[in-house]
Amino acid sequence: MQDVLIIGAGPCGLSAAIECEKRGFSTEIIDKHNVVHSIYLYPTHMQFFSTAEMLEIGGVPFALSNDKPYRDEALAYYRRVAKHYQLKISPYEEALSIKKQPDGTFQVHTRKRSGTESVKEAKHVVISTGYFDHPNYIGIPGEDLDKVTHYFREAHPYAGMKTAIIGGSNSAVDAAMELIRVGADVSVIYRGSEISQNIKPWVRPLFDSLVTKQRISLYLESSVTDIRENSITIKNISGEEIIVDNDFVLALTGFRPDRKLLASSGVELDDGMEKPSYNPETMETTVPGLFVAGVIASGRNANEVFIETGRDHGRLIAEYLSSAKTV
Structure with missing residues (x-):
């Protein structure tokens, strides 16, 4: 004992x-x-x-x-x-x-x-x-597709792919930065009015710059409501639905x-x-x-x-x- x-x-x-x-x-x-x-x-x-x-x-x-x-x-x-x-x-x-x-x-x-x-x-x-x-599941249609993961390990598998990131924390921003380096087409969808204030201070300016230059598509006050094999549906705060072509989804929701x-x-x-x-x-x-x-x-x-x-x-x-x- x-x-x-x-x-x-x-x-x-x-x-x-x-x-x-x-x-x-x-x-x-x-x-x-x-x-x-x-x-x-x-x-x-x-x-x-x-x-x-x-x-x-x-x-x-x-x-x-x-x-x-x-x-x-x-x-x-x-x-x-x-x-x-x-x-x-x-x-x-x-x-x-x-x-x-x-x-x-x-x-x-x-x-x-x-x-x-x-x-x-x-x-x-x-x-x-x-x-x-135990990831936090969103509970939306298509979340169980093979193209969706709640874990991000490294960017290589997503090189040149249209990749959507759901989330606005450090993990989401870090993933977006790595994906850009391998030539991925990156969209970040976050329900908040702005990305988390706790983003690493040495990373935040670089991320904001990529958004300003439209190298990262940032959808704030928005959520993914549907995931399909070749697209996702994004709904913003005004109720507008946007369909975006997509290959992979990283649901980094904690x-x-x-x-x-x-x-x-x-x-x-x-x-x-x-x-x-x-x-x-x-x-x-x-x-x-x-x-x-x-x-x-x-x-x-x-x-x-x-x-x-x-x-x-x-x-x-x-x-x-x-x-x-x-x-």
């Missing part, structure tokens, strides 16, 4: 394990994928908005020649941190359910990629799962954490069953001994919690366990 079982091997899960280990608690991390899988799913050439210092965990320096790291540098850093602390990580093992026992401990039912199921026991459990497995594991374990959920109830000073949920860390603690807006804020959740948990002497 471990003192602390952590579900999710993202940066916040790794940080929680490190903080608990530092205070003498035995830990194990399980993840249905591998270490920092969410970052692996980021676009191949993505550069972080945050500085390297804000992404550090466990006191291990994230040394770079430039200020803001790229995706591959972050992957290498978190692998190095996990190896440095010799964290016990069981990759490709999914948590199916969490059950609290009469003696106050927990049993976590898991399944490996091979299909083998088992039960892990722990005195405490930390849920630190991400959200990249993601949401999966609450099923939380709900099945008995944790109370607020905000329309979207946000777990927890003590922000300890990260303990309404189920004693069951904690949350990272983006799973957020509500409908997954951007409430970033790595730079969620990485501190593990310290709060470890300090609480240590001071309460509950192990």
Whole structure:
């Protein structure tokens, strides 16, 4: 039996394990994928908005020649941190359910990629799962076509293609910039009156310039209402419908954490069953001994919690366990 079982091997899960280990608690991390899988799913050439210092965990320096790291540098850093602390990580093992026992401990039912199921026991459990497995679907005709994806990895497959991007966040703008570089015909459709104010400041002027030069077609206060094999239908705020020739659609409409594991374990959920109830000073949920860390603690807006804020959740948990002497 471990003192602390952590579900999710993202940066916040790794940080929680490190903080608990530092205070003498035995830990194990399980993840249905591998270490920092969410970052692996980021676009191949993505550069972080945050500085390297804000992404550090466990006191291990994230040394770079430039200020803001790229995706591959972050992957290498978190692998190095996990190896440095010799964290016990069981990759490709999914948590199916969490059950609290009469003696106050927990049993976590898991399944490996091979299909083998088992039960892990722990005195405490930390849920630190991400959200990249669960995109926000629009719910429009044609969204299930092969030409539509909710993930953008790199621009090469779209070279010379008429590509529509649905969304107005950093991911949408970054994708548009990469697509232009490979010669794609790019349209950006966003329901807001302007692109997000949180666009990376070194990218925003370049994007605005491409829109001004009409190299990117920008449709504001608009939405895609229908997707067909060779076109999309865009409806603007005045009700006008515009049919645009189209080869591919990138529906970059964000993601949401999966609450099923939380709900099945008995944790109370607020905000329309979207946000777990927890003590922000300890990260303990309404189920004693069951904690949350990272983006799973957020509500409908997954951007409430970033790595730079969620990485501190593990310290709060470890300090609480240590001071309460509950192990």
